[in-house]
Amino acid sequence: MPSYTAPLKDYQFVLHDLLKVSEQDVPGYADLDRDFTGAVLEEAGKISSDVLSPLNVVGDTEGCVLENGVVRTPTGFKAAFDQVREGGWTGMDVPEQYGGQGLPYIMHTAAQEPMVSANMAFNMYQGLTHGALSAILAHGSDAQKDMYAPKLASCEWTGTMNLTEPHCGTDLGLMRTKAVPQDDGSFKVSGQKIFISAGDHDMAENIIHLVLAKIPGGPDGIKGVSLFIVPKIIVNEDGSLGDRNGVSVGKIEEKMGIHGNSTCVMNYDEATGYLIGEEHKGMRAMFVMMNEARLGVGLQGYAQSEVAYQNAVAYAKDRLQGRAVTGVQNPDGPADPLIVHPDIRRNLMDQKSFNEGARAFTFWGASLLDRAHQNSDKDAEGLVSLMTPVIKGFLTDKGFEYAVAAQQVYGGHGYIEEWGMSQFARDARIAMIYEGANGVQALDLVGRKLAIDGGKHLMGFFEMVKSFIKENEGNEALKKDFLDPLKAARKDMQAAAMYFMGSMKNPNNALSGSYDFMHLMGHVCLGYMWARMGKAAMEALDGGASDTDFLNTKIATGRYYMARQLPSTALHLARINTGADTVMALEAANF
Ligand SMILES: Cc1cc2nc3c(=O)[nH]c(=O)nc-3n(C[C@H](O)[C@H](O)[C@H](O)COP(=O)(O)OP(=O)(O)OC[C@H]3O[C@@H](n4cnc5c(N)ncnc54)[C@H](O)[C@@H]3O)c2cc1C
Numbered sequence: 001m002p003s004y005t006a007p008l009k010d011y012q013f014v015l016h017d018l019l020k021v022s023e024q025d026v027p028g029y030a031d032l033d034r035d036f037t038g039a040v041l042e043e044a045g046k047i048s049s050d051v052l053s054p055l056n057v058v059g060d061t062e063g064c065v066l067e068n069g070v071v072r073t074p075t076g077f078k079a080a081f082d083q084v085r086e087g088g089w090t091g092m093d094v095p096e097q098y099g100g101q102g103l104p105y106i107m108h109t110a111a112q113e114p115m116v117s118a119n120m121a122f123n124m125y126q127g128l129t130h131g132a133l134s135a136i137l138a139h140g141s142d143a144q145k146d147m148y149a150p151k152l153a154s155c156e157w158t159g160t161m162n163l164t165e166p167h168c169g170t171d172l173g174l175m176r177t178k179a180v181p182q183d184d185g186s187f188k189v190s191g192q193k194i195f196i197s198a199g200d201h202d203m204a205e206n207i208i209h210l211v212l213a214k215i216p217g218g219p220d221g222i223k224g225v226s227l228f229i230v231p232k233i234i235v236n237e238d239g240s241l242g243d244r245n246g247v248s249v250g251k252i253e254e255k256m257g258i259h260g261n262s263t264c265v266m267n268y269d270e271a272t273g274y275l276i277g278e279e280h281k282g283m284r285a286m287f288v289m290m291n292e293a294r295l296g297v298g299l300q301g302y303a304q305s306e307v308a309y310q311n312a313v314a315y316a317k318d319r320l321q322g323r324a325v326t327g328v329q330n331p332d333g334p335a336d337p338l339i340v341h342p343d344i345r346r347n348l349m350d351q352k353s354f355n356e357g358a359r360a361f362t363f364w365g366a367s368l369l370d371r372a373h374q375n376s377d378k379d380a381e382g383l384v385s386l387m388t389p390v391i392k393g394f395l396t397d398k399g400f401e402y403a404v405a406a407q408q409v410y411g412g413h414g415y416i417e418e419w420g421m422s423q424f425a426r427d428a429r430i431a432m433i434y435e436g437a438n439g440v441q442a443l444d445l446v447g448r449k450l451a452i453d454g455g456k457h458l459m460g461f462f463e464m465v466k467s468f469i470k471e472n473e474g475n476e477a478l479k480k481d482f483l484d485p486l487k488a489a490r491k492d493m494q495a496a497a498m499y500f501m502g503s504m505k506n507p508n509n510a511l512s513g514s515y516d517f518m519h520l521m522g523h524v525c526l527g528y529m530w531a532r533m534g535k536a537a538m539e540a541l542d543g544g545a546s547d548t549d550f551l552n553t554k555i556a557t558g559r560y561y562m563a564r565q566l567p568s569t570a571l572h573l574a575r576i577n578t579g580a581d582t583v584m585a586l587e588a589a590n591f
Pocket of ligand 1 (some may be wrong): 439
């Protein structure tokens with residue numbers, strides 16, 4: 001059975017040595033000192049290891065079952081959900097007036113990581129609740145906030161997001177679900193949504209579905225989509241629960257992974273719904289949920305890679321096979337442990353250097369979101385919006401790749417369910433698909449985000465990396481191993497961006513390279529994080545920090561990333577520069 005331990009030291013390193021949160025001029029950050037964040041994250045780690053992790057395999061093997069129209073979750077989920085609820089984990093960053101703790105979003109992000117590593121399927125019930133709550137807080141009326149926010153923040157009620165229909169997932173303009181206005185100001189929502197995560201379950205007394213639908217007579221396509229609150233059980237004006245709404249579960253999908261999460265076909269049959277925000281502006285409201293959700297899905301990607309890595313390391317130290325090429329390491333045993341072999345090391349270093357870089361990137365993204373929301377900082381908002389498809393697409397692609405790489409350390413035992421490694425890979429796979437498939441993230445990045453505000457945020461990022469390199473060029477310890485590779489990677493990214501600007505006449509050229517660009521940019525972002533972490537670790541050592549082992553390991557891991565991973569940017573650039581000719585050469589009939 002796999003195990004999991006939250007990497008608490010690394011959370012603290014990223015929050016304090018890298019991001020220096022308590023020095024940042026963002027409301028609430030001054031209170032985030034080492035003791036406070038350490039205590040909160042230790043608790044998050046404890047519930048993750050002790051309660052959620054043991055239920056991961058249970059969720060995978062039992063799955064969810066639809067019984068008499070209600071979904072039954074796997075054994076132990078309900079009791080664990082009660083514990084999560086009692087711990088107040090979902091509403092951590094929700095304003096106190098709605099029953100939350102009013103902490104910054106970065107704390108929510110950091111506390112989510114161990115829970116997602118420990119049990120991704122389980123955590124989606126509260127993850128979607130948090131997303132629904134954010135959309136209501138951002139776009140709901142005061143009355144809607146008062147009615148729904150406290151119950152969602154406490155997780156007494158849970159939330160869902162309903163976009164996908166049988167004939168449309170990416171192209172939501174094709175949506176057919178309709179919402180007909182009623183005399184009392186409410187709407188009757190009818191239609192079918194599919195693949196709805198946490199669509200139904202037995203762990204909360206009500207479920208608040210956020211549903212995209214079209215009001216008849218509105219504009220065609222995506223411009224005619226509005227967002228509605230559709231409760232499973234209607235909430236009376238005094239807050240008590242009333243009649244059952246016209247919402248039912250058609251079936252639960254059988255799927256490759258995240259079996260512990262109920263993925264439901266939801267049927268809306270003249271269900272009572274309440275408009276959130278303005279008519280036909282549903283996508284804008286849903287985007288609040290989607291941007292946050294995309295950061296959360298990026299986190300899912302590397303969090304699965306992290307737990308898979310932890311188990312692969314334990315196995316590599318334990319399993320005896322062959323002898324080290326440079327001489328016997330375990331003379332008393334029949335063979336040396338796997339970890340002596342360079343190819344196993346390469347594999348583990350790939351995983352480790354990705355996980356730690358991805359964590360830094362995600363926490364940095366969360367700090368930009370805090371800055372954007374709490375300080376109304378438009379530059380931070382633009383930058384995080386540019387980064388969002390990269391966080392989602394790159395971290396989930398790589399997260400899956402490294403969950404598979406961790407499986408490889410186990411040889412055949414990685415493929416056998418008994419060891420639990422296949423679940424990490426199967427669970428990680430969905431993160432590349434939902435919240436906008438990764439190809440569409442790349443399209444969003446190259447087709448839309450690069451040019452936003454006249455390319456200001458892209459230029460801002462180039463400038464940020466350039467300034468960092470320039471400011472630190474005199475630092476010999478940093479220059480060769482960190483700054484020079486970063487400089488080369490940044491140059492590749494700039495050349496790719498220039499290529500796209502010159503290829504506007506043939507958009508196929510740009511879009512044939514969009515996936516490579518998402519990965520190229522992902523590497524530059526992680527390279528930038530690693531250069532900053534290398535510097536932070538060196539400074540901590542110079543300052544006499546006691547945990548020299550951790551800090552030296554950090555620097556060595558960073559050197560690995562810069563030497564062995566970051567040069568991938570050159571390959572991505574070379575592919576981008578070939579344009580669309582070979583990609584689009586065949587007629588559809590020739591495939
Ligand atoms: C387990 C699971 C849970 C889910 N949870 C939810 C949920 O809670 N709520 C919800 O609303 N949905 C949910 N989804 C749906 C998910 O978000 C969609 O499946 C996803 O967005 C892709 O839509 P699609 O399946 O219709 O694929 P399509 O839109 O048909 O796309 C198919 C492929 O074509 C590519 N593609 C599409 N358009 C373009 C284009 N213009 N250019 C280039 N490539 C393109 C895509 O990248 C993809 O690879 C879930 C799905 C699963 C499997």
